[in-house]
Amino acid sequence: MAVRHLISLEDLTDAELRSVVARGAEFSAGTAGTGTVGAGTGGADRPLAGAITGIYFRKTSTRTRTAFSSGALRLGGQIIGYGPDDLQLNTGETTEDTGQVFSRMLDILVARTAGETAELRGWADQERMSVVNAMSADEHPTQGLTDLTTLLRHFGRIDGLRVLYVGEGNNTAAALALGLTRYQGVELELRTPPGFGLAADILDKARARAALSGSRLTERHDMDDIPADQDAIYTSRWQTTGTSKADPLWREKFAPFQVTAALWESSPKAAFLHDLPAHRGEEVTAEVLDGPASIAFDQAANKMYSAMAVLEWCHRGKREAGTR
Structure with a gap:
């Protein structure tokens, strides 16, 4: 499967888990081959260049929201931020329809619902957009x-x-x-x-x-x-x-x-x-x-570096498969 999702740590193999953690540590240490500490500045050091990440938070967040927003920008990507009152979900649109729209416009969706993971897994049931669980009721x-x-x-x-x-x-x-x-x-x-x-x-x-x-x-x-x-x-x-x-x-x-x-x-x-x-x-x-x-x-602080590793891992799956 070309598109990689992170809904639960159980979604990662042991090798993937260790790889993402090690990559986060590399970003944190400033040894990830980027032009500045934890931040790409051009070319191969900007693995999210051209990618758009949606940052959707229904609940409050300081660290996680800032980490993924800053991390995506540092890796050369662009972001669209959504608050709890910004989407047509509030006017009766179904979560399934919302996910369909997201997947046709975004490369990665980072979402904090604070509810059950079923909604996130529904959004992940496609092969165009990666979905990252930024905190659900049962797992962070x-x-x-x-x-x-x-x-x-x-x-x-x-x-x-x-x-x-x-x-x-x-x-x-x-x-x-x-x-x-x-x-x-x-x-x-x-x-x-x-x-x-x-x-x-x-x-x-x-x-x-x-x-x-x-x-x-x-x-x-x-x-x-x-x-x-x-x-x-x-x-x-x-x-x-x-x-x-x-x-x-x-x-x-x-x-x-x-x-x-x-x-x-x-x-x-x-x-x-x-x-x-x-x-x-x-x-x-x-x-x-x-x-x-x-x-x-x-x-x-490592939340940002770990977020960068997650974003890079998600988007690399699409790039390696030539789906972008």
């Missing part, structure tokens, strides 16, 4: 690629890393689990509040991946007996974009899962990651987020 695949890129840049490897994730088993945690378990010897420890763990299907898929790669994934719903010597400690905000919690006592359940400096007593060399935006005093203390262990804002 481009965040997962950003996290892997950040770990690769910081540690020089992903294989064998020990990662502790603390907080809700949300779409960020889902992507982290589906991505990290592809790498050999990784130990991923998830500590999620009772009733707010990873979805059963995501957990099953990640465990199946871990069994193939020789990695280990553990999920518990308490903060007792945290394993020592973690390489990275990761959290996400407690109120995921576009969602709400039906349980009126959810804050009481989440309170023990705050990331504090105490976690570094047994893992003094651990790096701190956060997908942002952060709420200091809720999921993480200011001491941690703004402290020397934090690489959260480097992680945010």
Whole structure:
């Protein structure tokens, strides 16, 4: 199939996943053969030259929307931005008809629906336009690629890393689990509040991946007996974009899962990651987020470089097949 889509990390082969992550790290390091750091300036360094990317966000976004917009421009492409009230979907046009129109005018569509992925897969059911999931309710695949890129840049490897994730088993945690378990010897420890763990299907898929790669994934719903010597400690905000919690006592359940400096007593060399935006005093203390262990804002910067790798990978499929 000439057109490449990224709806879930499960859509990528192991080789494709590693390739996109490595390419993102190259862009981040400024070693991707481009004229400026992470940005093409001409010729072969502008792989999106002549390509048009639609950026469609129904929900708020700072990092992902900016990353894909800036990334497409840096790679020589052009962008069209759509907000939640810009399309005729609001006047009754079907999502199927909207997708048909998009696919006849755009080369790549980057979309954040914050709903289920069925709509995105419907838009991807054609061979003209690539579709990239910029966050759905069940998975945030481009965040997962950003996290892997950040770990690769910081540690020089992903294989064998020990990662502790603390907080809700949300779409960020889902992507982290589906991505990290592809790498050999990784130990991923998830500590999620009772009733707010990873979805059963995501957990099953990640465990199946871990069994193939020789990695280990553990999920518990308490903060007792945290394993020592973690390489990275990761959290996400407690109120995921576009969602709400039906349980009126959810804050009481989440309170023990705050990331504090105490976690570094047994893992003094651990790096701190956060997908942002952060709420200091809720999921993480200011001491941690703004402290020397934090690489959260480097992680945010890598969102653009990872986006560039995704855009290049998507469009390369069309160019290699001669479909453009």
